[in-house]
Amino acid sequence: MEINYISTGGVNRGLPLITRLKRYIDYIRISNANEVARRYFVINSFDGTVTALGIILGALIANIQYPGQVIDVGVATGLALLISGITGTSIAEEAERDKIIRELEASMLTDMRNTIFEKAQRFAILYVGIVDGVSSFLSVLIALGPVFASAFGFIDLSLALQTSIVVCLIYLGVLGIFIGSYAKRSILKETLKLIGIGILTTIVVTILLYPT
């Protein structure tokens, strides 16, 4: 009897890329990883953006003169968030997924090792960790976009930092639209909520730190 697919004993090496991608999509569906990943994407994009806002406001208040200095601080922070996101979330998610597998083994009275269910849970750990880390890192990079432009001489640093603040608020607004869309809630309300938090952060940091 012919089996259409060659079992690789749980290993995806050697499979065509399309087949591998389809398998990963199956894993995401089976492990329900998208629900968790979406949550981490929103939380960490928000964290990354507000963190970047803090860096930008700090640079403005401290009257930093060189865009390279802002970029160094920003990228270093972004990289730290990337590593923290990937590793921290993977550790937490591994514990949760192990629990899910053990509970299912108890219910099924069978070993779930090397089943698609276990592979899906293992894949979800990596997937969610990457989404977590990359979303915060990307948020910082997006916020620093105008500062990069200043580093290349397109605009002066002061204007770049002010533009970065606007970019942060816009990105928070986009996150609000995303949340409103998938949660089927008022997009306007969610957008205003997140932009409001960005404006509040700006006001609080400025009031507390602006030299008198």
Added chain:
Amino acid sequence: MEEDSDNKVRITYLVLDVLKPHRPTIVELSRYLAERINTITTVNTTILEIDQDTESIKMEIYGENLEVDMIKSVLREYGASVHSVDEVTVEK
């Protein structure tokens, strides 16, 4: 005893009592099984019972020349466990 290929006995229908986790769903599991084993022509799956972590299902499998061990192996790979073979049809 040498088998005459004209008189070869083939399993063409099976009913399996299977226990599986909620995911993959019965749609996904039935599709995987049919995709993985070429001699399967039809899979008819019914949910019998659902509890918090698992579901008991009945799978009716039609095909040209079914091998029970192979089907069990593929189902096992997809996280399902065959509890019993409840019906079988053999043709010659």
